[in-house]
Amino acid sequence: MxxxxxxxxxxxxxxxxxxxxxxxxxxxxxxxxxxxxxxxxxxxxxxxxxxxxxxxxxxxxxxxxxxxxxxxxxxxxxxxxxxxxxxxxxxxxxxxxxxxxxxxxxxxxxVTRTFPIPGLSDQAYGLKHVEEAVAIRDRLLTSFDRAATLPRGPERRKLLTVTVVGGGFSGVEGFGELLGLATALLKHYPEIGAEELAFHLVEARGRILPEVTDRPGEWVVRSLEKRGARVHLNTQLVSAKDGHVVLSDGEEYDSGLLVWTAGNAxxxxxxxxxxxxxxxxxxxxxxxxxxxxxxxxxxxxxxxxxxxxxxxxxxxxxxxxxxxxxxxxxxxxxxxxxxxxxxxxRGRPTKNYVHHSLGVVATLGLGRGIFQYRRLVIKGFPAWLMHRGYHVLAVPSWERKARVFAVWATAAFYGRDIVSLVSVQRPRKAFVSGGDPHRSEEATDVVAG
CATH class of the missing domain: 3.50.50.60 (FAD/NAD(P)-binding domain)
Known part of the structure; x- marks a missing residue:
């Protein structure tokens, strides 16, 4: 053979x-x-x-x-x-x-395209694999838990600050969903006010979502800003050392979560x-x-x-x-x-690959989206439904379609699950520490290996 x-x-x-x-x-x-x-x-x-x-x-x-x-x-x-x-x-x-x-x-x-920016490799998460998406979610949920126990100040402000670098589809969709999750979490954290959330989207070009035309892209920026986000266009990340973000537009702040989606290499x-x-x-x-x-x-x-x-x-x-x-x-x-x-x-002639685009669709958070096919633009809830409908049909196998649809149906009645499983990154910690709160985390990590 x-x-x-x-x-x-x-x-x-x-x-x-x-x-x-x-x-x-x-x-x-x-x-x-x-x-x-x-x-x-x-x-x-x-x-x-x-x-x-x-x-x-x-x-x-x-x-x-x-x-x-x-x-x-x-x-x-x-x-x-x-x-x-x-x-x-x-x-x-x-x-x-x-x-x-x-x-x-x-x-x-x-692979994810990166640059030699101070602190980037130490602080940032990519958004190309499932493990990264889970880690980003757990990091945000854990930040809320920690911030709720702290008084207002620099440390709490850092925990509630999120920065996403990259204004393509991956970055904008991830940013919109993170913003939506954080806003939804507020009702479960009465200690935290909406004005404390700080979300920054950083894009080196003068516009986001290059696959759509200018006006729909501008609408997305306005939509995100109405929800309390900051969109930095024509701006680059200069440094992220120790979580201190420095942007090329001169702005500086501490960010507890940094997500890098600035293109592929x-x-x-x-x-x-x-x-x-x-x-x-x-x-x-x-x-x-x-x-x-x-x-x-x-x-x-x-x-x-x-x-x-x-x-x-x-x-x-x-x-x-x-x-x-x-x-x-x-x-x-x-x-x-x-x-x-x-x-x-089998000795037969091959055929060329030709595919006419079906349009582009993006989610901007729960119930929000945008779709464009040539001059046709659909915004808001209908576009969000189109996004879900298209992708549940596109994911391979009926088994996966059924599982995804079941989760969506459950969430429609009971809302999103807000449990953080960040502890799975150190699954032996509780076993090794024996429940002793005085045992240092560093020692536990070494033994848990």
Whole structure:
């Protein structure tokens, strides 16, 4: 059998493997997926995980539950040597090993783009994985618990200050959901007043949500500001050392929670540790049919899709246009990729990837949203319903759809769950300390290891 190796189990990788499983004939080929995580993260649900509107587990789709005939390797690809049709894999346990392939599919995705800003790596959370969304939620809930026991002053003010850097969809949606959660928490914390909350959204460009046009973007800014938030446009984060935020517009303040969503960067495996062709951004050079290469020179039996690939956007009508890195494209590229690989194996012609946008929709918190399709703009509650409807249909498998819908239905009657589980980060603390409140946290952490 031919060995089809898929590097990365995100949107594009999962849908490629899923599609191949359904169509491959017995003995025709074996599919292997290599990914350090045993699940695919449905990233559009991460802002709702932050707000507690979606359970963290329900935003993750188990690879083993849905890929029954695919070999799954828990580990990371550290090097791609296509000249030898070999990759090096670093498993979760044990030494590195090499794996040979006949057909390679690179869907490793992108990584969070960061800069050498003082304090950023020590203080900030990303918003790309389920673990990060859960940590952000627990941090905010814990901050409320701590602030409620403190007198008004600098320490309490810091705990109730939140900063999100990045005005793209991930940043704006996460910011809106955090703001909505914090506002909802006030009724459970009579010790804290609404005027004590300080929410800052920082964007380096002169506008937010670049996927929508200017006027809807301006409406989002006004909507957030009416809810008490501060939106800093044309502003960059200069420093976050020890939680003290310094912005390029001259403003300084202490922030107890810092979330970084300022864009994506090319995957280091693709642009630093492979012999495959990449463009000036470090993304794989991909043809319209998702083969790696150019129209005049193709790399045999190598395919790519998703955020690590520079895919021509044939629907845009411009020769230099490339698809934007979002879930809408990654899912559909994965489905097309599976069909094209099968066609190639069976000696049939492949088809180009063409997808006309269905519009863009974003949640801005519970009951708030915005949708735009060309000149059609829908705001507020109807857009929020459209956001939920679209994504509950888009999340893979009926099992996940049912679980997400059940949580939404429960929350409609009983509200969001406001329990913080930050203690799970040190699950052995209570056991090791023996309930002794005088035992230092540092000593407990060392023993709990």
């Amino acid at each position: 031919r060995e089809i190796l898929i590097v990365g189990g995100g949107y594009a990788g999962f849908y490629t493997a899923w599609g191949l499983e359904k169509k491959l004939r017995p003995g025709e080929a074996r599919v292997t997926v290599v990914d350090p995580r045993p699940y695919m993260t449905y990233q559009p649900f991460l802002p709702e995980v932050v707000a507690g509107s979606v359970e963290a587990r329900h935003a993750a789709v188990s690879l083993r539950r849905h890929l029954h005939r695919t070999r799954l390797i828990s580990g990371s690809v550290t090097e791609i040597r296509n000249s030898a049709h070999t990759v090096t894999i670093r498993p979760d346990t044990g030494p590195d090993f090499d794996l040979h392939y006949d057909v390679l599919v690179v869907t490793a995705g992108a 090319s995957n280091p495996i693709v642009h630093n540790h492979s012999d495959l062709p990449v463009d000036e951004r470090g993304l794989l050079t991909v043809r319209a049919d998702l083969r790696v290469g150019t129209d005049t020179e193709v790399v045999a039996d190598v395919w790519a899709a998703g955020d690590d690939a520079s895919v021509p956007d044939l629907a845009a009508g411009r020769p230099d246009a490339r698809t934007v890195p979002n879930a809408q494209h990654a899912v559909r590229q994965g489905k097309r990729l599976a069909k094209n690989i099968l066609a190639s194996l």
